[in-house]
Amino acid sequence: MSLHIHDLRATLEDGTEILKGVTLDIPKGEVHAIMGPNGSGKSTLSKVIAGHEGYLVTGGSVTLDGQDIFSMSIDERSRAGIFLAFQYPSEVPGVSNANFIRAALQARLPQGEELDAVAYYHRLYAKMDLLEIDRKFTARSVNEGFSGGEKKRNEVLQLMMLEPLYGILDETDSGLDIDALKIVAKGVNAMRAPHRGFLLITHYQRLLDYIKPDYVHVMAEGRIVRSGGPELAHELEKDGYEFLKDLAPA
Amino acid sequence: MNSPVPAPTPSAALPALPAxxxxxxxxxWSRYLAIPTPKRGDEMWRFSNIKQLDFTGFSRSTGVPAVKEDGATSLSPHEKTGILPVIPDRQDACLPLDLIARSSGLEDTAAKLIFINETLVHSQSSLPAGVLCLSLAEALVSHSALVETHFMKQEPRLGSAKFAALHEASVVNGVFVHxxxxxxxAHPIEIHHWLAGSNTLIFPHTLVVTGRHAKVRVVEMFRSADDLQPGLAIAFNDLAAGPGSKLDYVAIQAFNELSRVIQINETAAARDATTTGFVLNTGAAWARNESLSRLEGPxxxxxxxxVSIAAHAQEYDQRxxxxxxxxxxxxxxxxxxxxxxxxxxxxxxxxSVDEGAHHTDAYQTCRNLLMSDTCEANSMPGLEINADQVKCSHGSTSSxxxxxxxxxxxARGIDSAAARQLIARGFSIExxxxxxxxxxxxxxIGFMDEKFASIAKASN
Structure with a gap:
C-alpha cells in the first residue's frame, strides 16, 4: 500500500517539460522528504498529484494504493485520500474557516447524510487547541488577511480534520518563524501513523529537524537525482546543491 | 378559461378617502398620461431592455377569496381595509390559508402583516405604545394628515417618473409605519407580499416614518403564489428618517421568474439620522430598482x-x-x-454633492462576479461634486x-459546483x-440558498 509515482512526466500548457520522469514510492507509515533547488520541479510534482489543471501529464503514472489517480478529478483525488498542503493557500472571501472545513467533510459523506455539527466543533476545537489557534479563527474568512504563519497552520488544521491517507506538504515551512514551525511540526507529527504516508517538500533542512523523515530525496531538473536516509538532509545543508553540477543530465 | 372573478364593489361601509x-x-393619473414612455436612447434607460415596459395584458387584482384563519368564509368587508371579499370558488378557497402558512420569516418580529395582492389578510403585532403600523388604506382614513406630510415627497428622478405617477394614481393599499x-x-416589522393570479398587477406601497431618536427596522418579502403565472408589481417604499433616528429597510424580491417588478425607493435622512436600505434580488424575469437617498442634515x-443573483435570462436594472x-x-x-x-x-x-454640501463623505462600489461567459454586467458609476472638502470615491469591478x-x-474534496457556490455565497456575505x-x-441567506439550489438544479 503506497502512493506510487512511476516515471512521471508533465509539461506546462506551453509544452515546457517540468517533470522529466519522476519515480518515487511512498509506503504508508513513512515520511519522505524531497529537497532541491528552486525550479527543480518539487512544487510541480505536488500540484500534478493533486490534479492542478495548469499542467499536462505526458507520461507515467501515479497510483494511490493501486488506484490510478489520473482517472480521478481533483476533488475525487482529495476524497480518495490525497491531501496537498499549499505553499500559497488561496483566500476565499466571505467563507468562514469553520464552514469551509465543514463543507470539505460534508463532501466525504454519502448523499443525504448530514455532518453532526456538535461533534464537528468538538473535534475542530481540539485540533485548533493543539495548533494554538485562537477560537475567533472559525468565523474568519478562509486565509483572508492571514499572516504567513496563520495560513500554514490553517493548512495543517485542514490536514488534521480531513485525515488523508497521504499528506503532501509543499514548502509548509517557508515564511515561518521558529515558533510557528514547531507548532506546525507538532500537528504533522501528531498525524504520523502506520496507515498514513507523508511527502514533505522543502528547500531547507530546518523543517526536517522537527519532522524527522525516513527518507530524503533530492530533486533537480525534473528528476530524483539522489535518495538516502535523514543524513542526506544534513549533508545538503552543509555542502549545498553544488554536487548537482557533476550530475549533468543528458 | 377561468371563470371571471367578481370585482370588489366599493362598499357603503368603506370610509371616504381624504380629498x-x-x-x-x-x-x-394626468401626469402618467403626459409623461412619455421611456425609449431606447434615454440616458436613464441606457442598456435597459425597454421591451419589458410593455405592460399589456396585466390588470389590477380583483381581491382574494376571503377565508378567515379558522377556515370559515366571510362575506363582510375586511375589518381593516373595508374591502369587500370575493366569494371563494373551490379552486382558490384554500389560497389565503396556504399563503399565510407559507409566510415564514424571522422568529422575533414586532409586527407581521401579510398581503395577498393588495389585500391585507393577516396582521399581528406587539408594538410599543404610540407606534403606528397599519395598512395604508386604513391610515389614509385614520391618520390622513400624518400620511399626507410624508407620502411620496420626493421627485422621482431616476427614470421611472411615469411609473411612479402610475403608482401614485393607482395605489390602494400598503403599509404605514410611524x-x-x-x-x-426592538424587533423588525415583517411584511409579506404575495402576488397571486395570472397577469396580476399590484402597487404595494410602504411608508415608514421615524420621529426624533426613534428606531425601527422593516423587512419586506415579495413572492409569487405559484411559479407559473406572470405578475407585475410597481412598488414604492418611502422612508423618512427623523433627526437622530435609525431606520433600516430590507426588501427581499423573490417573485417567480415570469414576473416583472419596478421598485422605487426614496429615503430622506434628517440631521444625525442613520438609514440602511438593502435589496436582495433573486426573483422576477426583470427587475428595475431605483433607489434615491437624500441626505438632508449634517x-x-x-x-x-x-445583492442580486441573476440567472437564466433574468435582468436586473439598478439605478x-x-x-x-x-x-x-x-x-x-x-x-x-x-x-x-x-x-x-x-x-x-x-x-451628487450640492453646492454648499461641504465635508461630504460619499462612497459607491459595485462588484460583479461573472459566473458564465455569456452573462453581461454593465456598470456606470458617476460623481457630480459642487462643494469643497469632499471625500468621494466610486468604483466598479467585474471579475x-x-x-x-x-x-x-x-483539492479539499469539494466538487466544482459546490466550490463555485461557496465562493459565490461568500462574495455576497460582505x-x-x-x-x-x-x-x-x-x-x-435562506433566500439566496434557495436561488443557488435552483441554479444548481437547472445546470444538472
Missing part, C-alpha cells in the same frame, strides 16, 4: 446595499442616487451582483472566480454583514 389623496391620484420620538422598536448617514443636500453627511453604497447563464445586470449610480481559488476548494443582525442575515 388631498384623491386629488393627488387624479393629478398623478414611530414617534424616542421610541425604539451627521446624516445612508448605507445603500444590494441609484446619493444626493448630498446637506454638508457633513455620509453615504456608502455597496452593490454586488452574481451573474449566471445569460443573465444581465445594469448598475448606474450617481453621487470571474479565479481558477486557483476553485483548485484550492476542489454586504449582508453590513446589516449587523444575525437572524436577518440568516433569513436573507
Amino acid at each position: 388631498w389623496f384623491t386629488s393627488r391620484q387624479q393629478a398623478a 414611530v414617534p420620538d424616542d421610541v425604539e422598536v 451627521g446624516a448617514r445612508s448605507d445603500m446595499l444590494s 441609484t442616487f446619493q444626493h448630498h443636500v446637506s454638508p457633513g453627511a455620509f453615504s456608502d453604497l455597496l452593490y454586488k451582483n452574481l451573474l449566471y447563464d445569460f443573465a444581465g445586470t445594469i448598475f448606474s449610480g450617481l453621487i 470571474q472566480i479565479s481558477e486557483e481559488e476553485i483548485f484550492y476548494l476542489r 454586504v449582508l454583514a453590513r446589516l449587523g443582525d444575525e437572524p436577518l442575515e440568516s433569513l436573507v
Whole structure:
C-alpha cells in the first residue's frame, strides 16, 4: 500500500517539460522528504498529484494504493485520500474557516447524510487547541488577511480534520518563524501513523529537524537525482546543491 | 378559461378617502398620461431592455377569496381595509390559508402583516405604545394628515417618473409605519407580499416614518403564489428618517421568474439620522430598482446595499442616487451582483454633492462576479461634486472566480459546483454583514440558498 509515482512526466500548457520522469514510492507509515533547488520541479510534482489543471501529464503514472489517480478529478483525488498542503493557500472571501472545513467533510459523506455539527466543533476545537489557534479563527474568512504563519497552520488544521491517507506538504515551512514551525511540526507529527504516508517538500533542512523523515530525496531538473536516509538532509545543508553540477543530465 | 372573478364593489361601509389623496391620484393619473414612455436612447434607460415596459395584458387584482384563519368564509368587508371579499370558488378557497402558512420569516418580529395582492389578510403585532403600523388604506382614513406630510415627497428622478405617477394614481393599499420620538422598536416589522393570479398587477406601497431618536427596522418579502403565472408589481417604499433616528429597510424580491417588478425607493435622512436600505434580488424575469437617498442634515448617514443573483435570462436594472443636500453627511453604497447563464445586470449610480454640501463623505462600489461567459454586467458609476472638502470615491469591478481559488476548494474534496457556490455565497456575505443582525442575515441567506439550489438544479 503506497502512493506510487512511476516515471512521471508533465509539461506546462506551453509544452515546457517540468517533470522529466519522476519515480518515487511512498509506503504508508513513512515520511519522505524531497529537497532541491528552486525550479527543480518539487512544487510541480505536488500540484500534478493533486490534479492542478495548469499542467499536462505526458507520461507515467501515479497510483494511490493501486488506484490510478489520473482517472480521478481533483476533488475525487482529495476524497480518495490525497491531501496537498499549499505553499500559497488561496483566500476565499466571505467563507468562514469553520464552514469551509465543514463543507470539505460534508463532501466525504454519502448523499443525504448530514455532518453532526456538535461533534464537528468538538473535534475542530481540539485540533485548533493543539495548533494554538485562537477560537475567533472559525468565523474568519478562509486565509483572508492571514499572516504567513496563520495560513500554514490553517493548512495543517485542514490536514488534521480531513485525515488523508497521504499528506503532501509543499514548502509548509517557508515564511515561518521558529515558533510557528514547531507548532506546525507538532500537528504533522501528531498525524504520523502506520496507515498514513507523508511527502514533505522543502528547500531547507530546518523543517526536517522537527519532522524527522525516513527518507530524503533530492530533486533537480525534473528528476530524483539522489535518495538516502535523514543524513542526506544534513549533508545538503552543509555542502549545498553544488554536487548537482557533476550530475549533468543528458 | 377561468371563470371571471367578481370585482370588489366599493362598499357603503368603506370610509371616504381624504380629498388631498384623491386629488393627488387624479393629478398623478394626468401626469402618467403626459409623461412619455421611456425609449431606447434615454440616458436613464441606457442598456435597459425597454421591451419589458410593455405592460399589456396585466390588470389590477380583483381581491382574494376571503377565508378567515379558522377556515370559515366571510362575506363582510375586511375589518381593516373595508374591502369587500370575493366569494371563494373551490379552486382558490384554500389560497389565503396556504399563503399565510407559507409566510415564514424571522422568529422575533414586532409586527407581521401579510398581503395577498393588495389585500391585507393577516396582521399581528406587539408594538410599543404610540407606534403606528397599519395598512395604508386604513391610515389614509385614520391618520390622513400624518400620511399626507410624508407620502411620496420626493421627485422621482431616476427614470421611472411615469411609473411612479402610475403608482401614485393607482395605489390602494400598503403599509404605514410611524414611530414617534424616542421610541425604539426592538424587533423588525415583517411584511409579506404575495402576488397571486395570472397577469396580476399590484402597487404595494410602504411608508415608514421615524420621529426624533426613534428606531425601527422593516423587512419586506415579495413572492409569487405559484411559479407559473406572470405578475407585475410597481412598488414604492418611502422612508423618512427623523433627526437622530435609525431606520433600516430590507426588501427581499423573490417573485417567480415570469414576473416583472419596478421598485422605487426614496429615503430622506434628517440631521444625525442613520438609514440602511438593502435589496436582495433573486426573483422576477426583470427587475428595475431605483433607489434615491437624500441626505438632508449634517451627521446624516445612508448605507445603500444590494445583492442580486441573476440567472437564466433574468435582468436586473439598478439605478441609484446619493444626493448630498446637506454638508457633513455620509453615504456608502455597496452593490454586488452574481451573474449566471445569460443573465444581465445594469448598475448606474450617481453621487451628487450640492453646492454648499461641504465635508461630504460619499462612497459607491459595485462588484460583479461573472459566473458564465455569456452573462453581461454593465456598470456606470458617476460623481457630480459642487462643494469643497469632499471625500468621494466610486468604483466598479467585474471579475470571474479565479481558477486557483476553485483548485484550492476542489483539492479539499469539494466538487466544482459546490466550490463555485461557496465562493459565490461568500462574495455576497460582505454586504449582508453590513446589516449587523444575525437572524436577518440568516433569513436573507435562506433566500439566496434557495436561488443557488435552483441554479444548481437547472445546470444538472
